[in-house]
Amino acid sequence: MQTVPSDAWHYWFTWAPPIAERERYGAFHAAEIGYVFGNVDLFDAVPTDDDRALSDLMSSIWTEFARTGNPNGEGLPEWPAYTRENETYLEFGAETGAGSGLRLAKMEIFERAETLRRENARRHADAAGKQSTDSN
Numbered sequence: 001m002q003t004v005p006s007d008a009w010h011y012w013f014t015w016a017p018p019i020a021e022r023e024r025y026g027a028f029h030a031a032e033i034g035y036v037f038g039n040v041d042l043f044d045a046v047p048t049d050d051d052r053a054l055s056d057l058m059s060s061i062w063t064e065f066a067r068t069g070n071p072n073g074e075g076l077p078e079w080p081a082y083t084r085e086n087e088t089y090l091e092f093g094a095e096t097g098a099g100s101g102l103r104l105a106k107m108e109i110f111e112r113a114e115t116l117r118r119e120n121a122r123r124h125a126d127a128a129g130k131q132s133t134d135s136n
Contacts, residue, residue: 007081009071012102014093015054017045032092036062058092 013032016022017040034042035055041047047055061079065071071079071090080088080098088100 007070009065009079010082010087010089010102011079012089012091012093012099014091015051017043018047018051019043019045027093032058035059035092054092054096057096 011032013035014027015031015035016026017031017034019025031043034040034045035051035058038055038059040051040055045051057076060073061071061076064073064076077090077096078098079090080086082088086100087102088098089102090096090098
């Protein structure tokens, strides 16, 4: 992961939308989008008051971030900026709050895979460059 000059915030959406086969799908990829934009009946969901409350919270946080560049604001849960040292995130689910160290062992697999991909690409480029100079 490269260092960037601005803060970053990591979130984990664990809320299972009230859709058919909710138990099977759980909190699936992109399920949070409807909550962020106040469209909690996305995917033919039948929202409850809890769904609407989570959506209101999430859209307030996203609006604060769009307005100020920081998702923290008055009346919103404290969301620490992510760094390699603190590895913090904000969980959006039955309990919404900050945590750290989310699935680190699993994330290390992706980090190692990306490092290997870059090393292989560099070796391939070096070999191609060497072949080019050898043929001249």
